[in-house]
Amino acid sequence: xxxxxxxxxxxxxxxxxxxxxxxxxxxxxxxxxxxxxxxxxxxxxxxxxxxxxxxxxxxxxxxxxxxxxxxxxxxxxxxxxxxxxxxxxxxxxxxxxxxxxxxxxxxxxxxxxxxxxxxxxxxxxxxxxxxxxxxxxxxxxxxxxxxxxxxxxxxxxxxx
Amino acid sequence: xxxxxxxxxxxxxxxxxxxxxxxxxxxxxxxxxxxxxxxxxxxxxxxxxxxxxxxxxxxxxxxxxxxxxxxxxxxxxxxxxxxxxxxxxxxxxxxxxxxxxxxxxxxxxxxxxxxxxxxxxxxxxxxxxxxxxxxxxxxxxxxxxxxxxxxxxxxxxxxxxxxxxxxxxxxxxxxxxxxxxxxxx
Numbered sequence: 001x002x003x004x005x006x007x008x009x010x011x012x013x014x015x016x017x018x019x020x021x022x023x024x025x026x027x028x029x030x031x032x033x034x035x036x037x038x039x040x041x042x043x044x045x046x047x048x049x050x051x052x053x054x055x056x057x058x059x060x061x062x063x064x065x066x067x068x069x070x071x072x073x074x075x076x077x078x079x080x081x082x083x084x085x086x087x088x089x090x091x092x093x094x095x096x097x098x099x100x101x102x103x104x105x106x107x108x109x110x111x112x113x114x115x116x117x118x119x120x121x122x123x124x125x126x127x128x129x130x131x132x133x134x135x136x137x138x139x140x141x142x143x144x145x146x147x148x149x150x151x152x153x154x155x156x157x158x159x160x
Numbered sequence: 161x162x163x164x165x166x167x168x169x170x171x172x173x174x175x176x177x178x179x180x181x182x183x184x185x186x187x188x189x190x191x192x193x194x195x196x197x198x199x200x201x202x203x204x205x206x207x208x209x210x211x212x213x214x215x216x217x218x219x220x221x222x223x224x225x226x227x228x229x230x231x232x233x234x235x236x237x238x239x240x241x242x243x244x245x246x247x248x249x250x251x252x253x254x255x256x257x258x259x260x261x262x263x264x265x266x267x268x269x270x271x272x273x274x275x276x277x278x279x280x281x282x283x284x285x286x287x288x289x290x291x292x293x294x295x296x297x298x299x300x301x302x303x304x305x306x307x308x309x310x311x312x313x314x315x316x317x318x319x320x321x322x323x324x325x326x327x328x329x330x331x332x333x334x335x336x337x338x339x340x341x342x343x344x345x
Contacts, residue, residue, distance in 0.1 A: 044301035057266065058301060061292045086203075086299040088196035114168060121165055 018053045020060070025067050034067045037079055040093050041066075050093065195299060197307070197315040202232075203297040207287025211269040213276060218261055218287030224313030229339035230259045231332070232307040233283075234295060236267045237275035239303040245322035248329065249306075250282040256336060262286040265295050265303050308332070310339035 019038075025031040035052060041062065043054035051059035062083070069079045083091050095101045136144065182188070197203070206219040223230055233249055235242040253260040262283035264272045269288065276283075289295055298307070301320065308317035317335035319328055 044299075057292070058295075061296060065293075065296060085196070086296055088299070114172070118165065118168060 018055055018059070019063065023060070023063055023067065025071065027071075030067070030070045033076055034063070034070055037066055037070075037076055038063050041080075041083060042091050042093055044087055044091065192320070195318045197299055198318060200315055202307075202309050202313050202315055203299075205287070205289075205294040205297050207263065207289055207294055210264055210267075210272045210276075210286055210288040212273045213269075213281070213286060215262070215281060215283050215286040218263065218285040220313070222285055223261065223309045224311060226259060227311045228259070229308055229310045229316075229336055230261050230284075231336070232261045232263065232309055234263045234265050234298065234300055234303050234305045236265045236303045237271040238267065239265075241322035241324070242304045243279070244324045245304055245306075246279050246282075248323055250280060252323070252329065252332065253282050256333065258336060259284040263294055263298070264288050265300070266290065266292045306332070308335045308339055 019035070025034060038052035039050050041051045043049045043051045043056050043059040043062075045056040045058050046054050049059075051062045066079055066083075069082060074082070080092065084096075089095055089098075089100065095104060097105050202220050202223050204220050207217050209215060209217040223232065231249075231253070233245075235246075249260060252258075260282050262285070264286055266289065269290075272286075272288070287294065298305070304322050306319045306323055307315055310316050316339050317332070319331065321328070323329060323332055
């Protein structure tokens, strides 16, 4: 347990290291917003790391830039738009909902719909089959009765 | 209705197959970062010259000043691939007759000066981007990166990495030819 805790702390220290002390803003509220934004911004060098935890030079520049824009009074969205303008939607880990990403956002729903449709068909068909096994409908009983009667007559005719 | 449902698995497989085929295409580079600058006006920046280097500084309006396409190269003395492409760019600028513009990215003036003195200075203009802010305006992810800007100041081509291979040189020539054709018409 002790080892696990110390391991966790060591790992956390690694994450905290990327944001260097001289970058941190005096205003804790702005700093929190900056951290929140930088967690969702991709480092363009390392690609799968957010700039918040990246040690790359460009990541540091972008962190400082985000803080500068926040201090200048930009809203979170304005800061994000500024970055997207330079680096494209690619820079955001959470892709926005626009013409280029309709397929990305809607495909799961479409697949779910298709799956649901397929499942509904299969289940309704299975239920139909189950009903049929449970017994014969009135029409079917009538047909069977008629057939039995005719069969019986045939036999009588032959026997006779 | 049931007839149509029978074809759903086939359609799904066809869509997935198409996606896998696209993913397996050897020409596709999954690491390539799409550039948003292409077909857009060159970003606004205004950089002074490197102290002690003859080339004047570089700002956005300089790129379209001649009305001819120019090649913008982002370089740094600390960047090893930049050294590899330096000779190629020097030769291309001479043979193809374009103005080579430079952005000296996050470099110390004395290092940049020594580097240019050692390898030669093929740049018509060099902007010193000591903070890397102009680099962010251009959306670069590192150095070297090279852009072609046409005569009207529109970015038409971007290359990430050194222009050293035959393929990258051909791409640059093609982009340049297209920019020249577009500017002439």
